[in-house]
Amino acid sequence: METPRDAPFKEKLRIEIAKLREMTLKNKIEYLWEYYKIFIIGTIILLILIGSLINTRFINPPPETALFISWNTGFITEEHLTEEQMEDLRIALEKRLIDEKVNKEIVISQVIASDVNPNFAMANTQRTVTMVAAGTIDAFFLDEGMFEEKIISRFLLPMESLLAEIQSKNPTAYDRINENITYKLYEPEEGNASERIMGIYIGSSPLFTELGFSKQELYFSVSITTENADNIINALIALFE
Numbered sequence: 707m708e709t710p711r712d713a714p715f716k717e718k719l720r721i722e723i724a725k726l727r728e729m730t731l732k733n734k735i736e737y738l739w740e741y742y743k744i745f746i747i748g749t750i751i752l753l754i755l756i757g758s759l760i761n762t763r764f765i766n767p768p769p770e771t772a773l774f775i776s777w778n779t780g781f782i783t784e785e786h787l788t789e790e791q792m793e794d795l796r797i798a799l800e801k802r803l804i805d806e807k808v809n810k811e812i813v814i815s816q817v818i819a820s821d822v823n824p825n826f827a828m829a830n831t832q833r834t835v836t837m838v839a840a841g842t843i844d845a846f847f848l849d850e851g852m853f854e855e856k857i858i859s860r861f862l863l864p865m866e867s868l869l870a871e872i873q874s875k876n877p878t879a880y881d882r883i884n885e886n887i888t889y890k891l892y893e894p895e896e897g898n899a900s901e902r903i904m905g906i907y908i909g910s911s912p913l914f915t916e917l918g919f920s921k922q923e924l925y926f927s928v929s930i931t932t933e934n935a936d937n938i939i940n941a942l943i944a945l946f947e
Contacts, residue, residue: 772810778852802944844932864902882946911945
């Protein structure tokens with residue numbers, strides 16, 4: 707018996723139940739799939755989405771970013787950090803900065819410049835501009851060329867106040883850092899330039915040596931939009947203590 711379209715909901719439900727009672731299990735499955743497959747598929751998708759949301763938000767939430775370091779360099783050569791070395795460095799910094807009980811991580815993101823491919827270089831520049839504007843990047847590892855470029859682009863923050871805090875927090879690390887400070891001309895606006903501490907040379911930091919890295923021509927600098935001073939200070943201490 708067909709279910710009248712204009713029948714009340716209770717009457718439709720009664721008729722559907724009566725139909726199902728007369729069918730074999732196989733026929734019931736075929737009938738339900740034929741007439742309710744869109745509803746069944748939609749329900750399954752909804753349950754998967756709800757389960758994924760519950761898992762992400764409450765059971766296994768992704769770690770928060772405690773410190774985001776953007777490693778900017780030219781073409782990779784044997785003198786530059788490899789991806790494996792960056793991972794070793796990331797893990798070493800996490801052990802020094804983050805409590806094991808806290809669901810946080812350190813991110814080191816690799817950005818490679820290219821003078822040969824202008825489109826690739828432009829895409830990387832736009833990505834960095836967007837991330838700096840959003841306050842995503844806390845600090846940079848920069849080779850000499852990228853160091854100069856980021857200063858000209860006004861992406862970097864002078865570091866005097868951070869070093870003053872390091873001096874009071876860890877004098878031993880400060881003494882080592884102080885030997886590697888790098889002054890550059892800083893011009894936050896036209897006609898207002900001065901020599902400021904714009905980076906720390908980290909090419910031969912004790913942590914790099916401990917990890918077995920060859921000497922790196924790298925500078926540690928601070929993003930102008932970061933609000934993560936405490937972890938930046940702790941990262942510098944970890945590199946030089």
